[in-house]
Amino acid sequence: MPPPQQGRGRARIAFSDSAAKQLEAITSEAAVHALDRALVVISVDPEAGTPIPGGASAPQLRQYADEVEHVRVLYFVTTLRTVVVVAYIEV
Template identity: 75%
Template sequence: MPAQHGPRRARIAFSDAAAKQLENITSEVELHALDRALVVLSVDPDVGTPIPGTSTGPQLRQYTDDIEHVRILYFVTALRTVVVVAYIEV
């Protein structure tokens, strides 16, 4: 019997600004909190709330985890296979 796999996860990519923010995180606690938030986004990219703006580009969304104290601004590609992180707050 073939093994059942869970839902396909989106790949996480970082904008240049977010990658620079990521480099500045040195605390293991903060990295762990960020990792947990990124897993949530990869499983369900629609979990965040839309940020009002123009409709000319991809819809910017915000995910906030109040328990881990993480805020991520991101957008999802058209095929919903990649989540692009634009801003990180830990």
């Protein structure tokens, strides 16, 4: 009998240069916590966000917004769905 297949693990989170600068500017512990929760959701389920209409030549941008935590993240997922690249952060 073959071993049970494990589910796909979390996607790795990477930040664009501009998102990394936005991340550095966050000083509130509550904002960091809220962003961390949003990033966990996206890493577990990269499809959690909604697609943003755009050109077909670039990676499909998605938006994840958490109205309770007041977080908005724009991101795209790599072809193999192993890395989520965060392009913009709003906390």
